[in-house]
Amino acid sequence: MANKGSILAVDDTETSLKVLSDLLKEAGYSVRSAISGELALRSAAHQAPDLVLLDIRMPDMDGFEVCRQLRARPETRDVPVIFFSALTETDDKIRGFELGAVDYVTKPYRREELLARVATHVNLRRIQLQVTAQNEELRHYRAELEELVAQRTAELQKSNRHLVLASFALDQVREAAYLMDGKGRFFYVNQEACRAHGYGAEELCSMDVTAIDPDFSPEMIASATAQILAKGSLTFETRHRRRDGTIFPVEITASAIRFEDRDLTLSLARDISERKEAERRLHESYSQLQELSSHRETDREQERKRIAHELHDELGQHLTALHLGLSTILYRMGNENAWLTERLEVLTSNAYETIQVVRNVAASLRPPVLDMGMGEALDSLAEQFRTTTGLVCNVTLPTPFRSLTKEALIAMYRVVQEALTNVARHAQATTVDIAIVQDNSRCWLEISDDGQGFDPSVNRGKSFGLLGMQERIELLGGEFSITTTPGKGVRIQVRIPG
Structure with missing residues (x-):
């Protein structure tokens, strides 16, 4: 069985200690036993366990003191301690938790409960150790990264190649890119922006947002810039205007950039004309569907009304005539033929019930x-x-x-x-x-x-x-x-x- 973890069991009663040790070993744990608090502290100092199971009532040094000293030593301060004792007083439990214990098991303990608590805290301990190791590794990587960033920053400060690279990268994207200041003035645009509006890069860089967006005012620029700087990014829809005056819808994704103590905004604009056209067609289709549904409901009610009238006026009249005919025959027959009289009475009753059914159906179709x-x-x-x-x-x-x-x-x-x-x-x-x-x-x-x-x-x-x-x-x-x-x-x- 794979080792589930190391446990230090401390109890001054040899019998209880052996039973506890055997139980834990059967469950797959590596167990060290200590019959006194002093021995427990020595064992823990030699090699810190994953968990300490600690009896409270022991001579010379009780469990509370052992727990206090474990917490005071750097090598064992993070080792979880579970008290197990026949004591059930609330004050004893509170004192144990105040000293740093993670759990408390009352004797006589149930095997399943004890193993469940032990497994929980051993797993938490192992996770804690893993997180600590990962944090240490991350700190190491961070130091290396910071060193690398410092080296790269020094290199970039000696050259303007990063600006050329950034410009080249932005020229490859399909969205129009605009780098602007807090007043909406452009000082960089990519090739897609020039193509979308029909201007040259120098012309666009002499403009601001209001020159290409008919819906924006200086006040709106200030408000949008404040939102972008506060949130880090902002996505919204607006309209842009080309050099020839035509208007087209765009979706803007704007991000805040801090460069040389300046707050800048990088906006990527995507032409959404096709999407808007699809939405318009979908809306038209939905409107047509609603109109068809309304027409269907009207036709359905008209058909209900027509069927109800036919049932009531035509079928109802025929059934009424049938009922009257049967009643007349029954009246004229008298009691000449008992069998025939009985059958006529049944048919007359059925005809009357059918008339009522027809009336009810007609009423349900069109009351x-x-x-x-x-x-x-x-x-x-x-x-x-x-x-x-x-x-x-x-x-x-x-x-x-x-x-x-x-x-x-x-x-x-x-x-x-x-x-x-x-x-x-x-x-x-x-x-x-x-x-x-x-x-x-x-x-x-x-x-x-x-x-x-x-x-x-x-x-x-x-x-x-x-x-x-x-x-x-x-x-x-x-x-x-x-x-x-x-x-x-x-x-x-x-x-x-x-």
Whole structure:
């Protein structure tokens, strides 16, 4: 077994010391034993262990004194000490920690607990030694680096070749580079900057930022320079102007530079015309998608309305005629044929139930109550919800209630309908409150319940119901939000124009 570390075990009881030593050796540690404090100090001074397990109650020199002397000696001051003792007084523990102990184990100790604590502190000790060694190595490298930097600095002070090299490097980058002072005046530009603006290097170096940026003023230059010097760097978007007057968008990354006691700014400008064009097209595509979605919703509602009318007016009439025909036959048959009478009664009942099903389907596709206004529509939904679930459903409307556009009316009705469906299926609520508030330009809808709520940060899969509600409202230029925490219900807030 690989050596996990060296441990100095100190106990004045030979039996306890042997049991402890055997336990640690079985766990893979190299163990040195000391039956007194004096022997422990000699052993530690000869070769510092990775950890000291120290009994408190010992004759001549107790564990507290041993710990104090270990901490006083340079070669052992960083060795972690764990006290183990039958003492359980808080004062003893506090005193041990004040003397520098890292842990305290009470006898009789549990094997797993002791080994876990030992492993933790041995590993921390080894990490500490590694960090110390690495720091020493880093200090060595730093000294070498500082010497190298000093040599290089002396060489560069004798020559201006570094300026030529810097200029050459900046000329290779694809971004336009500008080196300027705190007032935005250029005193170096690279070749890409000349190409981007159509000026020569000398011409640009006779200008300042306001000559190539139509959006910048001297006050803005001072403000931006202060931010760059404070933060070290700054990235932002602006516009640049070419020699021929054309404007193009750029992304600027500006960095602060300290050179010969001067605060300078190095700015790299990237032409983002293609990216802006892509963003414009994406925005147009999104707008078209919204328009198509709105058109789809309108067509969907129109189709719902058409199907509902066909079900109610055509299929409903045929079923009603069938029901009346069966009723007439049943009436005229009387009791002449008991079997036939019974079958006619069943068919008549089925026809009546089918008529009711058709009416319910038509009503769910396009509730006729929508034509009566939002107030009646919400009252109808609430009454249907109360009847179906047995829960309390309160509706609060403004007085007077200003009528909504057809699109807003349908969208808000569908949101309430979907929300009540979710409450019935998932919320385990007892009460649902629906409220509408209006002002001169907007309408607010709030639906809240006292159910179990949910954690919004937990992935709940594809919540098409919530996505559908949000999409309906956003297509009207409105805002949709949901607030919930586990055990505190759900609140949906909708705000739309009108």
